[in-house]
Amino acid sequence: MSRSWSTSVRCSTRFIRCPSKIIRSRSSAFVSRESRPASDGGVGASMITLTLKEQPGVPLEAEVVSPDAMAGLANDAIRALPLYLGKKPCRVDDFFKVEGEASDELEIRGDARKVKWIGRGMTRGRITIVGNAGMHLGAYMTGGAIEVSGNASDWVGTEMS
Numbered sequence: 686m687s688r689s690w691s692t693s694v695r696c697s698t699r700f701i702r703c704p705s706k707i708i709r710s711r712s713s714a715f716v717s718r719e720s721r722p723a724s725d726g727g728v729g730a731s732m733i734t735l736t737l738k739e740q741p742g743v744p745l746e747a748e749v750v751s752p753d754a755m756a757g758l759a760n761d762a763i764r765a766l767p768l769y770l771g772k773k774p775c776r777v778d779d780f781f782k783v784e785g786e787a788s789d790e791l792e793i794r795g796d797a798r799k800v801k802w803i804g805r806g807m808t809r810g811r812i813t814i815v816g817n818a819g820m821h822l823g824a825y826m827t828g829g830a831i832e833v834s835g836n837a838s839d840w841v842g843t844e845m846s
Contacts, residue, residue: 731786733763737795737816738780743771744819745780748802752789752810752829759787789829793818798838804831 733755746769749755755763764778777783780800785792789810797803798817805821808828817835823842 731788732790732792733760733783733785733788734792734794735777735781735783737793737797737800738782740796741770741780741799743799745770745800746802747800748805749777750791750793750800750803750812751805751807752791752812753806753808755787755791756789756810757787760784796835798836804829807831 735750749766749768754766758766760783763783764776766777768775768777768780770779781793791810791812793800793803793812793814794816796816797814798819800819802821802824803814803818804812804823804826806825806827807823808826810829812829812831814822814831814833814835818831818833818837818841820838821840821843822833822837823831824840824844826842826845
């Protein structure tokens with residue numbers, strides 16, 4: 686059965702294509718569900734950088750950490766976006782240092798293994814994670830790309846369409 690799209694995972698030296706599953710990697714991983722845009726952004730393109738201040742004690746629900754939610758917002762608006770630490774509401778700036786310019790490209794720095802739902806429902810843009818990523822990374826994605834330089838936890842790319 687042939688489809689016009691593919692889900693792909695690149696682990697260090699291997700590149701695996703699979704129409705329905707993402708393979709968990711213990712090394713560098715790349716998860717993508719996209720048709721490459723005509724404009725690539727090029728060198729020097731603006732980017733939003735989120736640097737994790739400290740590892741949360743319990744899982745941090747971060748559905749808003751996505752190009753769809755952050756593109757076009759000023760840094761003050763990004764800092765005020767809601768997150769949940771367990772059942773407790775908090776803000777992005779409680780856990781992340783926010784830098785850069787409005788863009789549909791995000792870079793997350795630090796060990797985000799307890800940060801869940803990064804890139805949830807993503808339809809465009811790119812997320813680069815310099816470190817580890819938590820559960821449900823890229824869940825419900827329909828477009829865009831996520832690259833992880835560390836480990837990714839369980840349920841990477843679930844329910845991608």
